[in-house]
Amino acid sequence: MFCRNCGTEMNENAVVCVKCGCDKEKGTSFCPHCGKETNANADVCLSCGCSLKKEGSKSKMVAGLLGIFLGSLGIHNFYLGYTTKAIIQVLLGTGGWALFFMGPIVSGIWGLVEGILLLIGKINVDGKGNALKD
Numbered sequence: 716m717f718c719r720n721c722g723t724e725m726n727e728n729a730v731v732c733v734k735c736g737c738d739k740e741k742g743t744s745f746c747p748h749c750g751k752e753t754n755a756n757a758d759v760c761l762s763c764g765c766s767l768k769k770e771g772s773k774s775k776m777v778a779g780l781l782g783i784f785l786g787s788l789g790i791h792n793f794y795l796g797y798t799t800k801a802i803i804q805v806l807l808g809t810g811g812w813a814l815f816f817m818g819p820i821v822s823g824i825w826g827l828v829e830g831i832l833l834l835i836g837k838i839n840v841d842g843k844g845n846a847l848k849d
């Protein structure tokens with residue numbers, strides 16, 4: 716990988732760049748995958764197409780499984796930090812029983828679909844915009 720601050724190639728396991736002393740994840744000037752210069756606000760590298768989003772601590776797998784099994788309660792969205800969506804789902808999943816059992820069915824299918832989208836990588840950021848881990 717390459718230092719995001721100075722573009723020097725660095726060891727995969729190094730925590731800081733030996734050339735500029737910058738933290739591995741800090742800096743926005745270079746692509747960590749191909750070492751080309753990047754725009755500070757770009758989400759993807761224009762040279763290699765890889766994501767430049769900072770990797771968050773949330774797991775794609777955990778979120779996906781939570782969505783599939785507990786999606787009707789919005790647990791996966793609470794986990795990812797999509798709080799508004801999570802509250803809508805938990806309201807549908809619980810209070811929704813009053814609506815001819817439709818609420819839990821709607822939120823269950825919604826959660827299931829989001830769980831699958833998470834597992835196949837269609838949803839790949841958490842509520843803060845950090846990339847999900849594999």
Ligand SMILES: [Zn+2]
Binds near residue numbers: 718
């Ligand atoms: Zn550096």
Ligand SMILES: [Zn+2]
Binds near residue numbers: 746
């Ligand atoms: Zn790149």
